[in-house]
Amino acid sequence: MYQRFGLTLVVTHDCNLACGYCYAGRKFNRKMADEIADAALRRAVASLNSGGTLELGFFGGEPLLEAALVERVLGLAEELAHRSGLDLSACLTTNGTVRDATAWRVMRHPRMNLALSFDGSLKSTTATGLSVCRTTKISAFALA
Numbered sequence: 001m002y003q004r005f006g007l008t009l010v011v012t013h014d015c016n017l018a019c020g021y022c023y024a025g026r027k028f029n030r031k032m033a034d035e036i037a038d039a040a041l042r043r044a045v046a047s048l049n050s051g052g053t054l055e056l057g058f059f060g061g062e063p064l065l066e067a068a069l070v071e072r073v074l075g076l077a078e079e080l081a082h083r084s085g086l087d088l089s090a091c092l093t094t095n096g097t098v099r100d101a102t103a104w105r106v107m108r109h110p111r112m113n114l115a116l117s118f119d120g121s122l123k124s125t126t127a128t129g130l131s132v133c134r135t136t137k138i139s140a141f142a143l144a
């Protein structure tokens with residue numbers, strides 16, 4: 001049993017960009033199955049002592065392509081954490097280009113910490129010779 005447990009869910013390998021330096025390699029469109037996400041979450045919760053902390057991460061690909069899955073898992077995590085007397089924090093790493101209503105709810109969730117990857121202007125990134133994004137990454141945006 002642990003006092004602190006970090007669980008990172010790779011909710012999709014897909015991405016709406018195509019950066020030439022991408023760490024994820026070749027993309028394929030297959031979201032994490034609901035039952036896999038739920039089983040991993042329940043396993044993490046069962047590994048914690050009451051009063052412990054669950055650090056839940058969402059990663060990809062671009063995780064906000066599966067914002068509905070992230071939102072559902074986050075809701076289940078809150079329910080399980082409350083029931084088991086755990087602290088819960090969440091983080092999500094995004095390229096900042098998916099901004100539909102569900103994605104906004106996820107990004108603005110009170111427990112959510114965001115890591116936003118931002119490469120700069122097309123001119124400056126092209127100058128490195130590395131960036132071949134299919135879509136130019138947009139400017140960083142305010143969440144306030």
Ligand code: SF4
Pocket residue numbers: 015016017018019021022023024060061062095117
């Ligand atoms: S935004 Fe991230 S995941 Fe998507 S192609 Fe670029 S580096 Fe890869």
